[in-house]
Amino acid sequence: ATPTAVMVGTGVGATNGILIKGGDALERCANVGVVVFDKTGTLTRGKPMVTGHQVFTDLSQDHSLHSFLSIAAAAEAGSQHPLAGAVKDYAAAMLQGSKSPSKEDGAAQMPELASATQQTDIPGQGVKCMVAGAAVLVGNKKLMEEGGATISPQAEEYVNDVISRARTVLLVAVRGEVVGGIAVSDPVKPEAGGVVARLNQMKIESILVTGDNWGTANAIAGELGIDKVMAEVSPGGKAAKLRELQDGKGVRFNQNRKTTVAMVGDGVNDSPALAAADVGIALGAGTDVAIEAADYVLVRNDLEGVLTALHLSRTVFRRIR
Numbered sequence: 001a002t003p004t005a006v007m008v009g010t011g012v013g014a015t016n017g018i019l020i021k022g023g024d025a026l027e028r029c030a031n032v033g034v035v036v037f038d039k040t041g042t043l044t045r046g047k048p049m050v051t052g053h054q055v056f057t058d059l060s061q062d063h064s065l066h067s068f069l070s071i072a073a074a075a076e077a078g079s080q081h082p083l084a085g086a087v088k089d090y091a092a093a094m095l096q097g098s099k100s101p102s103k104e105d106g107a108a109q110m111p112e113l114a115s116a117t118q119q120t121d122i123p124g125q126g127v128k129c130m131v132a133g134a135a136v137l138v139g140n141k142k143l144m145e146e147g148g149a150t151i152s153p154q155a156e157e158y159v160n161d162v163i164s165r166a167r168t169v170l171l172v173a174v175r176g177e178v179v180g181g182i183a184v185s186d187p188v189k190p191e192a193g194g195v196v197a198r199l200n201q202m203k204i205e206s207i208l209v210t211g212d213n214w215g216t217a218n219a220i221a222g223e224l225g226i227d228k229v230m231a232e233v234s235p236g237g238k239a240a241k242l243r244e245l246q247d248g249k250g251v252r253f254n255q256n257r258k259t260t261v262a263m264v265g266d267g268v269n270d271s272p273a274l275a276a277a278d279v280g281i282a283l284g285a286g287t288d289v290a291i292e293a294a295d296y297v298l299v300r301n302d303l304e305g306v307l308t309a310l311h312l313s314r315t316v317f318r319r320i321r
């Protein structure tokens, strides 16, 4: 394509809410064979909401609903993760609601809001901290396993039930025992399924990559018609997975041949993969690091922008020559 065609392409992109950082990326986009989508905040809306919780073990005689939720909220207080926000909002609403004066137990008997010390974020897993002298973990099964917390059969059952409904499950462990679970829903974006279907028609494979658990990831992929899932991927692991796909390992079409791979993502976790991809596509609402690492920015946060980008580069580099 001539420099003029590239300029026109970039301009057309801009009017359609797609920022293109240079002609090279525009050119590579015409040959994309695989699109890797991050789950949270990319395929899903990224505004998780707690839909319910279950307490498995009473911690003490006054271990009520209140103290379970206040422990969870305290642990998440220092975390910036979207899931942390969901837990805090839910706990605040529930604790507030339960404070309305009832017959027997006055507000005075309600447990105080807990507060956490030594809070540490463990990326891709959750948080750990101390609450009232007890070690507390809030996060996924991996965090429980690595933190040496026992997961009872009842807890296992809860986990399986929650993930079969395409929800994310958070477990709360106190003193090495999983005492309860929290279910979080993050609905898929309305356009996501249509974009996957269209890519499929174009013989472009869609792949879902996430740090979330296999069950939830599979359920979301099933909802969207995505066949290939890479779940429980550590933050550092996304870029490595991407490089394998570029070598044609595990792809559906043209296996073991050099494959042009696009990555669509929004998070800090996605930035190494966005940089490693042949075409990195960040959502405009994504974190600054993701936007920095990407070749394309979907200013309107609409996944249809992925299709627009592909069509645009195909037009510039195949038809106008």
Ligand code: ADP
Pocket: 038, 039, 040, 076, 079, 080, 081, 083, 084, 122, 123, 124, 125, 126, 127, 138, 139, 140, 168, 169, 170, 209, 210, 211, 212, 213, 235, 267, 269
């Ligand atoms: P994704 O790759 O889907 O964007 P992340 O890598 O950010 O997800 O997180 C992966 C998983 O780690 C989450 O699904 C959750 O189970 C757990 N996790 C991460 N941060 C937290 C937190 N602050 N509280 C609870 N769980 C967390």
Ligand code: MG
Pocket: 038, 039, 040, 041, 042, 265, 266, 267, 270
């Ligand atoms: Mg994300």
